[in-house]
Amino acid sequence: xxxxxxxxxxxxxxxxxxxxxxxxxxxxxxxxxxxxxxxxxxxxxxxxxxxxxxxxxxxxxxxxxxxxxxxxxxxxxxxxxxxxxxxxxxxxxxxxxxxxxxxxxxxxxxxxxxxxxxxxxxxxxxxxxxxxxxxxxxxxxxxxxxxxxxxxxxxxxxxxxxxxxxxxxxxxxxxxxxxxxxxxxxxxxxxxxxxxxxxxxxxxxxxxxxxxxxxxxxxxxxxxxxxxxxxxxxxxxxxxxxxxxxxxxxxxxxxxxxxxxxxxxxxxxxxxxxxxxxxxxxxxxxxxxxxxxx
Numbered sequence: 347x348x349x350x351x352x353x354x355x356x357x358x359x360x361x362x363x364x365x366x367x368x369x370x371x372x373x374x375x376x377x378x379x380x381x382x383x384x385x386x387x388x389x390x391x392x393x394x395x396x397x398x399x400x401x402x403x404x405x406x407x408x409x410x411x412x413x414x415x416x417x418x419x420x421x422x423x424x425x426x427x428x429x430x431x432x433x434x435x436x437x438x439x440x441x442x443x444x445x446x447x448x449x450x451x452x453x454x455x456x457x458x459x460x461x462x463x464x465x466x467x468x469x470x471x472x473x474x475x476x477x478x479x480x481x482x483x484x485x486x487x488x489x490x491x492x493x494x495x496x497x498x499x500x501x502x503x504x505x506x507x508x509x510x511x512x513x514x515x516x517x518x519x520x521x522x523x524x525x526x527x528x529x530x531x532x533x534x535x536x537x538x539x540x541x542x543x544x545x546x547x548x549x550x551x552x553x554x555x556x557x558x559x560x561x562x563x564x565x566x567x568x569x570x571x572x573x574x575x576x577x578x579x580x581x582x583x584x585x586x587x588x589x590x591x592x593x594x595x596x597x598x599x600x601x602x603x604x605x606x607x608x609x610x611x612x613x614x615x616x617x618x619x620x621x622x623x624x625x626x627x628x629x630x631x632x633x634x635x636x637x638x639x640x
Contacts, residue, residue, distance in 0.1 A: 400628070403452050405459075407455065407632060410499070411632055411636070414636070431460075437474065438471070439452075440452040440453045448482050450483055451492045458495070484560070484564055484565050485502075485565045490508055498548065499549055499556075500548045500551065500556075509588050512610050513603070515537060534625030535625070537610055537613055538610065538624075540610060542636050544595075570588070572586070611637070
């Protein structure tokens with residue numbers, strides 16, 4: 347973005363992690379700089395049109411998608427590899443946003459994408475990335491979506507990923523919980539993802555493309571554990587519910603599974619936009635294509 351350079355100079359005083367060093371003057375200048383930048387980008391007719399950027403996980407996940415579906419575009423993959431290295435921080439990590447600190451999810455997904463693309467583990471940038479991952483809590487600290495991608499490529503067991511039974515699509519709208527109780531963009535992601543999670547597909551990686559070198563002793567047990575909070579806390583309630591759903595999924599008799607799969611497929615196709623996408627967001631697009639892939 348051509349006008350961004352003049353706004354990239356850092357203030358001498360920046361906020362600490364708890365915000366204790368933030369002053370009214372620094373805050374005021376930050377707001378004014380943001381206002382100046384936005385006004386400089388406004389079209390003469392009053393509206394804004396500009397590039398909408400995303401974090402590096404979006405690009406990394408395209409590599410996952412191409413390999414998982416065996417639709418590799420080698421030229422595009424190389425561009426993504428170059429982009430990921432360009433966005434890597436000096437400490438080896440990747441941030442969630444421009445100028446940000448290490449984001450463990452972005453870093454693990456970027457590392458895995460590079461490894462799947464064929465970048466050797468002993469390359470200097472990869473060594474720095476591994477060190478950053480270990481320093482920031484390791485695979486154990488990653489989000490659910492990152493763990494799902496690890497499971498899809500056989501790097502961890504699907505059992506450590508939260509259950510998302512596709513039968514939820516059969517719940518009536520009058521039920522206490524149903525797919526229309528969540529936001530539209532969440533729904534566009536969760537409905538197709540429920541099929542992927544229920545099938546538990548695994549795409550085995552060729553020798554030298556796995557990421558087992560990321561796992562340490564702390565990552566041997568990735569299951570969510572109940573906290574010291576009361577049994578009825580939201581965290582513990584969801585953890586115990588997840589255990590019940592996973593136990594139920596082990597039973598061979600699943601009377602509503604085929605019906606639910608048909609409904610998920612039907613719902614996904616019906617909610618595709620005229621332009622070919624889903625919900626205008628990458629997670630919905632990626633998971634919808636994966637669901638229909640099966």
